[in-house]
Amino acid sequence: MGRSEHRSGSQLPVTPTTLADVAERAGVSRQTVSNAVNNPDLLRPDTLERVRQTIAELGYSPNRAARNLRTRTSSLIGLRFTPTQEGTANAAMDRFVHSLVEASEEAGYAVLLFPADDEDPVGGYDNLLRSTAVDAFVVTDTYLGNPQATWLSQQRAPFVAFGRPWDDDGARHVWVDVDGAAGTRLATQHLIDRGHTRIAWIGWRKDSPIGEDRRSGWLTTMHDNGLPTTGLASRVEDVVHSGAEAAAVLLDESAPTAFVCASDTLAMGVLHTLWIRQLAPGRDIAVVGFDDSQVAQVYPVGLTSVRQPLEDVAVEIVRTLRQLLSHQPVETRGVLLEPTLAIRESS
Amino acid sequence: MGRSEHRSGSQLPVTPTTLADVAERAGVSRQTVSNAVNNPDLLRPDTLERVRQTIAELGYSPNRAARNLRTRTSSLIGLRFTPTQEGTANAAMDRFVHSLVEASEEAGYAVLLFPADDEDPVGGYDNLLRSTAVDAFVVTDTYLGNPQATWLSQQRAPFVAFGRPWDDDGARHVWVDVDGAAGTRLATQHLIDRGHTRIAWIGWRKDSPIGEDRRSGWLTTMHDNGLPTTGLASRVEDVVHSGAEAAAVLLDESAPTAFVCASDTLAMGVLHTLWIRQLAPGRDIAVVGFDDSQVAQVYPVGLTSVRQPLEDVAVEIVRTLRQLLSHQPVETRGVLLEPTLAIRESS
DNA sequence: GCTGCCCCCTTGATCGATCCAACGAGCGCC
DNA sequence: GGCGCTCGTTGGATCGATCAAGGGGGCAGC
Known part of the structure; x- marks a missing residue:
C-alpha cells in the first residue's frame, strides 16, 4: 500500500471530512486550512505543518463540487470519444488518449469522455459547455468541414485541435498537428x-x-x-x-x-x-x-x-490549453511536430 | 446543425444563464424551474410548457457544480486508463472504453479517465473518492491479487469489476465477465x-x-x-x-x-x-x-x-452500477457473458 | 358561508469550498 | 510608550442548484 498507509487503514466515513472539520481539529479557521492547501506560502511554517498533519490524519480532500462551484472551473478536459470503426486508425487514437490522460494529470486536469452523436455533432459540446462541466475541449478529427472547431470558435469556448484546419485559412483557433x-x-x-x-x-x-x-x-x-x-x-x-x-x-x-x-x-x-x-x-x-x-x-x-509522436502531441496540447485557460497570450497559433520512422524487417 | 439551431446562432454569454434567470424571465420561482427540469410531473402542463420555452430561449443548462454540491453526486464514473503496452490486449480495451462511454451516456453518466500510478495503485481512486469527484468506479484488470478491488471494497466504494475475482472466493464485490x-x-x-x-x-x-x-x-x-x-x-x-x-x-x-x-x-x-x-x-x-x-x-x-461481447459487458456494468447507486439490492453478484466466434479464412 | 383538503407554487436554508474585507498580534521606529 | 506597518487569521458573503417547509387559491362537503 506504500505511501497511503495512514489512509488505507480506516474506512471511508459516511460523510467525508470537510474543511471545517479540519479547521476545528487543528484549532484554526477555515480560511487558514484553505490557504494551507492552495497558498501554503501565506502560513507560518509551524501552523502549516500542524494543519497539514491534521489533513493527513483525517484524510481530508477538498470537495470538488464545492470548489468547482466557487471557482467556476472544473479541472476537466472534454474529449469526444469517436465511435470505433474497427480500422487501423483508432489504435493510434488509443495511444493518444492515454498520452493525453497522463499529460493532463500532470497539469492537474482529468479527461472526461463523451460520446459522439452523428445527428447533432455539437450537442455534446454544447451541454458540457453550458453546464460548465468542463474547462476546455480537445478536438480530434479536424477533417474537411468539421463543424465542431468552427462552432467552438464562435462560442469562444477554449479548445485546442489535434489537426490543422485544412479547409479554412482564416480559422482562428489553436492547433497541434503532426507533419x-x-x-x-x-x-x-x-x-x-x-x-x-x-x-x-x-x-x-x-x-x-x-x-x-x-x-x-x-x-x-x-x-x-x-x-x-x-x-x-x-x-x-x-x-x-x-x-x-x-x-x-x-x-x-x-x-x-x-x-x-x-x-x-x-x-x-x-x-x-x-x-x-x-x-x-x-x-x-x-x-x-x-x-x-x-x-x-x-x-x-x-x-x-x-x-506519430502522440505523446508529444498530448503534452503540447495540454501546455497550450493551460495558456488558454490562464488567459495568457498564446504564443503560436499552430504547432507542427515531426514524426519518426519505426524501421522493421519490411524495408 | 439540425435541432440545435436556436442555440447555435448566439454566442455563449460571459456568465452562463442560471436557474434564477430563467425563473425571473418566466415569472415563476426558482424551485418551479428546478421542478420543470427534474420533476416535470409536479407542474401544471401550461406552466411546464412556459418554463420549458424560457429554458430553450435562454439556452439554460443546470450548473453541474452546483447540482453536484447539493445532491452529493457527480454523475461521473471513474475509469483508470491503464498504460498502453503496445500489445494486442488493449485494442479490446479501446473497444470496451467506447462501449462504456456510450452505455454511461444513456444512463446519464459520463466517464472520467485517470492515469495509473504504479507506485501507489489506489492513489487515484483515493483522491477521486474523497473529493467526491466520481460516483463510482469501473475496475478492469482484476488479475491475481489486484489490490484495487479489495481496497475499494474495504472503503465501501461503489464499483463494478470487469473480470472475476479469481483469487478470492469471499470477495464481496459485483462483477461482470466474459466466459x-x-x-x-x-x-x-x-x-x-x-x-x-x-x-x-x-x-x-x-x-x-x-x-x-x-x-x-x-x-x-x-x-x-x-x-x-x-x-x-x-x-x-x-x-x-x-x-x-x-x-x-x-x-x-x-x-x-x-x-x-x-x-x-x-x-x-x-x-x-x-x-x-x-x-x-x-x-x-x-x-x-x-x-x-x-x-x-x-x-x-x-x-x-x-x-468478447464488450458492448454487452459495458451495458451490463452500467446497469449494475445504477442499481448500486440507487441503493437497490443488486440481483446477482456476478454476471458471465458468452463470447462469439468471428469466423474468417484462417479456419 | 365556512371548513377542510388537495394541488400548485413560493420562500428560506443548505451543500462545502473560496473570495473579501476587516481585525489582531508582533515588531521596529521615532 | 505610542504609532504605523506587516503578516497571519477571522467571520461573513457568495457560487447555483436542491431540500424542506410553508402558503394561497379553488373546489367539494356540511
Missing part, C-alpha cells in the same frame, strides 16, 4: 538510402487533405533525388483489399521495388499481394506504412512505419 | 465440426487464471469428443515469437492440423511459423485466436477469433 509530409519524406528517403529507385505511392483519394499532404512528402523527395514518379502513384480507399489491388496493378505495370503507403491498412494490402505472389517483404520488395499501428508491430514480418 | 472457457469451447467445436481431430492448444503460463480458464474450454471439448490432447498443449509467454516457437515445436512433434490460441498475439506467432513453412492458413492448417483484435481483422488472411 505528415515530413513522415513520408522520411520513409521515402529511407528507401532511397537502401538503394531503391522505383518507389511507388499508395494513398487516399484526392479529397483527403491529410492524404494529399502525405503524398506530397513522397513526391518532393522523389523529385529532389531525380527519381521518376509517373505511373508510380495510386489513390484508393483506405481498406486492405484496395491496397492489395493497387499493389498488384502497380507491380504489373510499373515494376516498383518499394512501396510507401498512406496508412498501415494499405500497407497490409501490399503485404497480402506480396504473400500471394511469393515475394518476400524486405528482401524482394520493401514496404513502409503509416501510423505504426499494432498491426505493424505484431505482423510476423515487422512492418516499417511512420510513427 | 473465456465458453469461447475456447466454441473455437474447438468449430474446428471439430470442420473435421479436425488433432487440435493443439497454445496458451499462457499456469499462473494466469484467465489463461487456465480458456485452456479448460479446449480441454473439455476435446475430451467430450473423445479426442486426444496429450502432447498437444503448450504454455508460453504472450508474445508473438513465443507463439511461433511453440507452433514449430508442436508441428514437429505432434502434427496437429489446427491451433487454438489464448490470444491473437500467439495466433500471430502461429501464422508466422506457417508462413515460413509455406503452409497456407485455413487450407493446410487452421488457426483460431482470441480477442478479435484489429490484427485479426486486418491480417491478409483473416484470422478466426473469439470475440
